[in-house]
Amino acid sequence: MSLILTPNIPTPDDFYEKLIETHRGLTDEQSRDVNCKLVLLLANHIGDLPVLEQALAVARDGYE
């Protein structure tokens, strides 16, 4: 399997709203903690190292 880079969330605005909502009222530090947990949860859900490696590379794209 390779990383899906085309739209895959049926209702993107709903997701985005919930993502921002999740962080509402949190300090930067708390938000970072939530983001870390989110990454770990989603990574485990995907559970496929090659796909995760692609995601890591795409996420870092543009930084040296």
Place this chain on the structure above:
Amino acid sequence: MLQTYSYPEFPYVQPPEQASGQLVRKTAVVVGAGPIGLTTALDFASRGIPVVVLDDNNTVSIGSRAVCYAKRPLEVWDRLGCADRMVDKGVSWKIGKVFRDEEQVYQFDLLPEADHKYPAFINLQQYYLEEYLLDRAKDFGDLIDIRWKNKVVSLKNNADHVRLSIETPDGIYDMEADWMVACDGAKSDIRSMIGAEFTGQFFQDRFLIADVVMKADFPAERWFWFNPPFHRNQSVLLHMEADNVWRIDFQLGWDCDPDEEKKPEKVIPRLKAMLGEDAEFELEWVSVYQFACRRMKSFRFGRLFFAGDAAHQVSPFGARGANTGVQDSDNLGWKLKLVIDGLAPDSLLDSYNAERIYAADDNLKNSTRSTDFISPKSPVSKAFRDAVLDLANRHSFARPLVNSGRLSSPTPYAVSPLNTPDSDSFAGKMLPGTNCADAPVRVNGADGWLLNQLGDGFTALYFSADGSVPADLAALAGAPVPVKTIVVGGGLEDVKGLVTERYDGTPGTVYLIRPDQHVAARFRHFDAARFSAALNTALGKN
């Protein structure tokens, strides 16, 4: 500080060559009488190679340093005839628990499989280990010549021998060695003498290591805390040793003064915070370490080899230092013997480099990963670490990510030039290059263990339907490089069926096992040509 152990002081005797002024060429010289130098000397002597051991000191390891020894080194020491004493004195354990704050987040069992002769781990102070190795060395008489207060001060590495200058209380004398093994520890003088690099990383963190004498009712388990209430924002490790001694490691961070931290007035309050105000204990040994993970580029320089900490150094999380060093010795002895006897080409010795560098890299990788988890290097690394620990409390998925040290296990020589890759199909964990699994057996009516049946040389492990052995296989016992056959279903009774299970030994199956108890090749049916080709491969003849 309280001494539960009295350090022996070994006598210095002026070396005969120094007294006579003669330059003598020795077969093998080992520099360093630490765990690895002593194991190397025992292995050499057990194979009939006479060996001189030079050590600049005259006692065993001051302070314990290493505490945890894994099953595989115990099997090696058993082959060398000294493991049982270690197990008897040591504390056997297999359960590890990881705590965060007040709660346990994770527990692991290191030996989920029963029916192995040796436990997953024992804890034993390094000075006892060295004492027992030294006692065993005495059994070899003149084959092992240990010289205390003999410090190697310079060296010339020639094509066909090494020339050493050695300093003793009586001055300096020279010696030549056909072969030499540098086991002189992480600060190796020998390494500097040949100008070899030792590269890797130092971690920006310090650890207080205390051996504490106390009567306590902690179980014989490895307990690791992240951020415990008694030592906030750092980690702590607790281990039971022999003689009511407990090993406690406190992570200190980078901004501390190592000399201050060693003082009892600093150490005791830390221990009281952990053990309670009223706890009765005495300090036995205290030290502060900064850990590093690094190795030499090559472990072989012609006739000079490096082994143990001199060749590779790891942070102690995972107890990989001495444990892997012993496997260096295990790997080198039989190869050197065959080359000395003219039965294998010099290239066999290059496989020491290939196999042990492969193992060192595995250890370095694991130790580095553990250290990165325990001492996160950046704020985001720490944020991920804390997120893992938080999640692990509630969700099992995160528990395998918790890394308080991945404990030493032997690295299979998966890509060794000595392996013959499988051409038949096999189930199970044994592969060419793995060390042999143990299992209970019965031989001549007596209960025993499979590993003890393997010879000092090559062994064929043959699974027979009716007890018979192919004549060509049996005849290999008389070959120039003899192969001893042991027969499952013949002389060797597979009492619990575990040899058959662990080796996927259907009738007719044959394994070629190296003198260091690693699988070289295996076939579903014995074929003399294929088997000899595999033996040649294992002798480095390809």
